[in-house]
Amino acid sequence: MRSNRLGQVAIPAGIVAIVVMMVVPLPSVVLDMLLAVNLTFSVLVLLVALNVKRPLDFRVFPSLLLIATLFRLALNVSATRLVLLDGFAGKVIDAFGHFVVGGSIVVGLVIFVILVVIQFVVITNGAGRVAEVAARFTLDAMPGKQMAIDADLNSGLIDEDEARRRRADVSAEADFYGAMDGASKFVKGDAIAAIVITLVNLVGGLVIGVVQNKQAFGDAVSTYSLLSVGDGLVSQIPALLMSMSTGLIVTRATTERAMGSDLVHQFGQQRQPIQLAGAAVMCLAVIPGLPKLPFLLVGGAALLIARQLPRPEEQEAAKASAAAAAAAPAPSQDSPEVLAHDIRVEPLELELAYDLIGLVDASAGGDLLDRVKALRRKLAHELGIVIPLVRTRDNIDLPPHTYAVRLHGVEVARGEAPAGMVLAIGDHLAALEGTPTREPVFGLEAKWVPVHQRGRAEQVDATVVDRSSVVTTHLAEMVRQHAHQLLGREDVKLLVEAVRTTHPAVVEEMTPSPLALGEVQRCLQGLLAEGVCIRDLVRIFEAVSLRARVSTDPDGLVEAARLALGPAIAASHAVNGELHVLTFDPRLEQRLLESLRSGEGGSQLLVDPYFAERLATEAVRVSQVAEQTGVQPVLVCAQPLRRAVRRLIEPGAPQLAVLAYSELGGHLRLTTAGVVDVVESAVA
Incomplete structure (x- = not known):
């Protein structure tokens, strides 16, 4: 900007000054x-x-x-x-x-x-x-x-x-x-x-x-x-x-x-002419009357230069090698290398129907690829892992205006993004033209409306989202839910080496003994499965190193890491320093503690199926009642119960976080949002 302004002012002023100089x-x-x-x-x-x-x-x-x-x-x-x-x-x-x-x-x-x-x-x-x-x-x-x-x-x-x-x-x-x-x-x-x-x-x-x-x-x-x-x-x-x-x-x-x-390159390919020129100049030194020293020096220098140049056969061999490399046939479509590349399963894929290709075509105004790149950076900061590259490709088998998210080759989500439409989300959409639907992430009432009705949708207090935002938001939610499946062994090795550069003592104490890389991976996957950010790897590794001296049980490692990250985990669920909690009735919690048993698959609650079903249903009901008041509660229980309770209620309420009392810390205001209880009559 500064150079452009200088050119716009200085050059015209200089030309005027040249004319003035003549007068x-x-x-x-x-x-x-x-x-x-x-x-x-x-x-x-x-x-x-x-x-x-x-x-x-x-x-x-x-x-x-x-x-x-x-x-x-x-x-x-x-x-x-x-x-x-x-x-x-x-x-x-x-x-x-x-x-x-x-x-x-x-x-x-x-x-x-x-x-x-x-x-x-x-x-x-x-x-x-x-x-x-x-x-x-x-x-x-x-x-x-x-x-x-x-x-x-x-x-x-x-x-x-x-x-x-x-x-x-x-x-x-x-x-x-x-x-x-x-x-x-x-x-x-x-x-x-x-x-x-x-x-x-x-x-x-x-x-x-x-x-x-x-x-x-x-x-x-x-x-x-x-x-x-x-x-x-x-x-x-x-x-x-x-x-x-x-x-x-x-x-x-x-x-x-x-x-x-x-000039140097082209003369460097003429070894023989330079030799002949040097010899000819040296021959001039034998002519009577001519000074000998200048011709001998110049001719000798030319011969010395020619001696350093490659021979013609060497040049031809180099040209032939370069031509052969350039003309080397591309690998056959049936070669093992090509087939191995084609059958490779991508960790994360986004498939688009034929009529959604415009979303990734920059010349047509599509910005989906740029948004996916920005999404990877955002999720890396949010989750603490490097998300694999998202392979975006078309799939003619998909219905029109449909996209699908695949994880390791398995479809985990599907949605729609009709061309020429925007998604309006709100409670007063009846007056708008369009196709009723549900927002793919939170299941809110929504409607696909034509782009020209965007202003009208905003007038009825609806949240209007373009198609690229719908796709990237849905993709982001799928990554959050399945982040533990995306964390591979190579990714863990990369994270461990990153910590080694700044805290080598922590890594040396943890690996390869008492923990192998696979056990570290299982621990980190367990944290990601519960929505815990693993950016603070130093404290995680310090905690699991101490725990591994006692036991390498995966549940124990996860709980040790959670205990170290407890205040940060609780703060991530708080709003303005206030945490809304659900608790168990004291008698119910005591009964659950008495039924807790350890096994190969981790801690389990040994209760009859009817009681377990009633407990999970009641926890979901109490959390939904709290959500209707505009808060997002967490369920708090004793440390030994936390992992088993999480397994029990996860199928019915995957978004309900389960925290232990020891993870709350003293920096948050706790507000009771409800009490989970299962009456004995219902159990009987």
């Missing part, structure tokens, strides 16, 4: 600074021209050439004014007039003429001709290039975005070479203007010195003519650099490397 006199100090800027800028443009990989990477060059030419002419005008008025135009011009050419006007004029000939006759004419031919050929080739792009697009080799980019490149290339054809005339005009300005300065300086200032002819030449030649040389060197840049740009072919890298 307003400049001090000699300022002129010295601007001459240095001109020389530096010309060198910079030349280096950029050498390093671009294709001419279009420097497409601003034609306009830049005009600005540089105008700047140079403005400096000529300013320097001429100072030379003719004061007989001094700054230290830079004075140095070129006296030191560079040795104070000789003849030497200075000869060097100036040579530079003009090099620029005007050699570089500028050649660059102009190349630019003219390139512009003509580029314009003639445009229809063919456009047809080739259309053919690739129709055959499916490229997509619409790539085709649009290639068309833009073809158009930009034609514009660039057309502009370069005209810009080359600036360079030719600059060379002619330099000759004219220098001649005018020479004649004008002599006239002013001899006629106006009454100087001797020799003094006038020393004062004015040498400064005029110095001015010509100072302006001609940057002009020569810009001409070289023009020639490099118009003769540059599009490659993958800069010009210097291309």
